[in-house]
Amino acid sequence: MENNTNTIHVEVAYALPDRQRIVALEVPEGCTVRAAVMQSALDKQFPDLDLATADLGIFGKSVSAPDAQALKNGERVEIYRPLIADPKEVRKQRAAKVKARKDAK
Template sequence: MDKSPIAIEVVYALADKQKLLRLSVPSGTTLREAALRSGLDAEFPGLDLAGSPLGIFGKAVAKPEERVLEDGERVEIYRPLIADPKEVRKQRAARAARAKAGEGD
């Protein structure tokens, strides 16, 4: 297998800080390996590169330990969700329904 280097990007973001790194990695590098090579855990205390969900260009990858990167791809390191988006929408709809019912008085 050809191990010539490929160019990739690795990104991670918090609400107030983000970082994008351009890396050259050997061909055959997996998503997880690229995240670990980025060293972003040194810049973002508490970031678990070995266990964080990962994706490529906004699409989550189910098995980042197996997905081999291609030249030019952007590895995204995702944060855990604070709240389930479906649950938040349900709560917002319930509040709106209660407010509407209160207007009819």
């Protein structure tokens, strides 16, 4: 398919532990990461999702300025869920459990 109308093809993805959605979009060249996410309307399928403030990334790499960064043809925008636990704290707790097991032997 030839693309003569100055649009690009992108995807917007969001996943919960039990379900996911990927929306394919044709957006104008220069469309920002946040604008594509807003156009996806995934907040209609996931009522708890706030598209205006969600952390976003492209192919697993966080985007620091989603309101300014323009998308390229073929990119997949990912909407990230907030972390439930601090990863550093989880690692610290896991290490403490391993140490306790070793000390108990």
